[in-house]
Amino acid sequence: MPNDRFDIAIVGAGPAGMSAAIAASRHGASVVVLDEQRGPGGQIYRAITSAPARRRDMLGPDYAAGQPLAESFRACGARHITDAAVWQVTPEGAVHYLHQGATSTLQADRIVLCSGAMERPFPIPGWTLPGVLTAGAAQILLKSADVVPTEPVVLAGCGPLLYLLGWQYVRAGVPIRALVDTTSMQDYRRALPHLGGALAGWRYLKKGLALMRVLKRAGVPFHTGAQDLAAEGSDAVTALSFTVGGQQHRIATSTLLLHHGVVPNTQFTWSLRADHHWDDAQLCWQPDADAWGALSIPGISVAGDGLGIGGALAAALQGELSALGALHSLGRITMTERDRLAAPLQSELRRQLRIRPFLDALYRPKKANRVPADDVIVCRCEEVTAGAIRQFVELGCHGPNQAKAFGRCGMGPCQGRQCGLTVSELIADARGVSPAEVGYFRIRPPIKPISLGELAGPA
């Protein structure tokens, strides 16, 4: 039996979750927010409430912008369950979570999923070596623990988050041995038609250019148009090798930070069997949702990067919109009221998203880094290579679930988070069809691991 009942349950206390909680509470709904961490902020504003001023300043104004939001969230009256790992959300509105070593359940009339995004897997040779981390991981270390590499670091890949990290490292005095950028002239040409949108988001563009200037002025060596990335080493990474224009390069490093974009975290939405679509501009799966983030499953909506990558400011707007949608569907506000409150949010959201087509085109991750060569590990947990998966396809496995049943890829503890996209694209590529036709892993609970003792409950 559920322990508690709420009007609205929100999973995730990042910008989307916090905004949704604030808006919902303002209209008198009973709201609970569950989050894995101790403090609010999600990943983008991680540790924002405990960051000393010096660190907030070093991380930049976009990070600091999370603080007023977090303060409003803390004051809004929503119940905030911290250190809670939600392991299942049901279409009937039950939220099962693990908290302090025991499993609990609460019931809600509406659920808003704000579990954000994850780093896109970056399967290059040697990506599983100790010392290879994602740019997001490096930011988490910086934000939550002031931990930075002690030796010169190499950043590789593409996308705003990579450059932002470089900029933050320069400000923190971390030596960067190289920024190896996979962006090429072809990417700029592809992005050019979307320049109109970019110019509409000119503030964003200006910020990006300023960031690059800081990196260049700090003397960070840049390599652009990089291909054939490979992490070298046996027990840990010792170097990154790559080619530019056919010429081979090798840069020694004991810390390699990879990044080529983030993708929606779709574990909950897949587990609910909500409808999804493959978005070819962002090369990821996105849940089908209406203007309020409502899924094909009644009573459940998504806000933030979980819908599609839009960034923190867009996430906050979507959070508020999803709350308005939920409030209306609960009968707490009229449709007129909902639409009136939503109008400025929707217009601001459109403004925020205008830069996306340009960014998506410019920083489109390279196919070779999404669909790797045979000897590259695709499933990190079970150490299944791309070649093995191609063999499964030849034996008649037409989709990820058959490949999983056949060869264990996707069956490890990460539940396909690090390999799912790669497997979908790899099979699609091997079969000559689109990822939309191939589909994704069937995701089942528990979404987070729960022990037999925790599931069994007290004796």
Added chain:
Amino acid sequence: MVSFTFDGNPLKAPAGCTVAAALLAGGVSTFRTTPVSGMPRAPYCMMGACFDCLVEIDGVPNRQSCLITVETGMQVRTQRGLRSLAAQDRETQHAK
């Protein structure tokens, strides 16, 4: 600062940081070896999504060190291959 050990060696870390951050800051390179092939692994994502940061904490294996706050006196160990099932537990059960 919080004092803890890794494979018996003393380490220190600021209070409130995760075990994974504390280990990385303490210069630890290998957190675990995989059950499939014994290859060395260390944190990759730092947000609970990759499960490469698994270590044994106070005798309990398979803990995601990036999601656990470091505490004074914690005994952290490299997780080698298959997680161990505390053999001592089995003995005590039979002794009852």
Added chain:
Amino acid sequence: MQGSDVIVIGGGLHGMSSALQLARRGCKVVVLEAQSCGRHASGVNAGGVRTLGRHLAEIPLALASRTMWHHLAELVGEDAGFVASGQLKVAETGAELETLRERVQLLQSHGFTHEELVDAQQVRELVPAIAPHITGGIWVQGDGHALPYRTVTAFRLAAQRAGAVVHEDMPVERIDYRAGRWNVTSGAHCFTASHLVNAAGAWAGNFAAQAGDVVPVEAGGLMLMITHRAPPFVTPVLGATGRALSFKQFANGTVLIGGGLRCPADLQARHGEVDMPRLASSARTVVDLFPHLQALGVNRAWAGVEAFMPDGIPVLGASRAAPNLVHAFGFSAHGFELGPIGGQIVAELITEGRSSLPIDAFAVDRFARPASSSASSASPARSLPD
């Protein structure tokens, strides 16, 4: 009868096993599978290769099938991960042990000696890590477990090598018999053959009814869980007596936990919805039997869609209402082990008009007959799920 052409509805294990045996006997075989082969019960079950605990009528078939499992590579070209780990059904109290004793005596009175009664000491020798309150059990040495999806795939590939043609994403809608031929439609596709096999699992009742065999088969979901890897601590497959449990540890260290826990199944959506809190009782059983597994993580829970018969034994045999139709469905959560023999019997019925093993107890019309005439249902022993 030789050189017949046959349509098999259902690409699960029984469909594939039938297709293989028919193709090897010279038949032209077409398999029509609604989604992908082994998508449902056959591909997602607990993989138990079990003669232990069977309904008396099933025992001759299960024993014959087990011999085929032990020589699977000869039959399909690989062993599908079959491990002859033995199966052990434990008793936790004196009263439970007594029921097991009675069971073994009943079997012996029928001439079956494969189930062996063991005491607490012997249980501990077989499974040192088990909790001390166990009082004894039934042990079957030649039983074991295999990998379900690999098994279905192995049978499929062997059937295809033998000439069978498999159509996936081909959900059958209508079957009807006209002018000596079966006509089977799926969307715009129409297939025709002289013989038809109904191996459609949870969806078989509909086809049986279309043929005129009305059968009280019910679709249901069965839940299973798999854990993270643990160092090896148990070799045999384990079951319990007083509570539902099926428990096995694979070579890679993961532990599969089942035990007949039912959940809702949606036939239209072709999906079983896992009710995790109900799995708490399975977790409780495991932790009671193996306290040291408290901290072992559950990686995934799922539900398969299966067909259940009211008396717990399948429908296997010729249609009583339509000609040239053989049914093989309703295995009630324990059809995996019977896969190899099931296909052989289906092929025998079609190509020779007879089965080499007694199958009267599985007649499709046994529910329509007055109770006194079904002598084979006199056995009190009910089959338990794998």
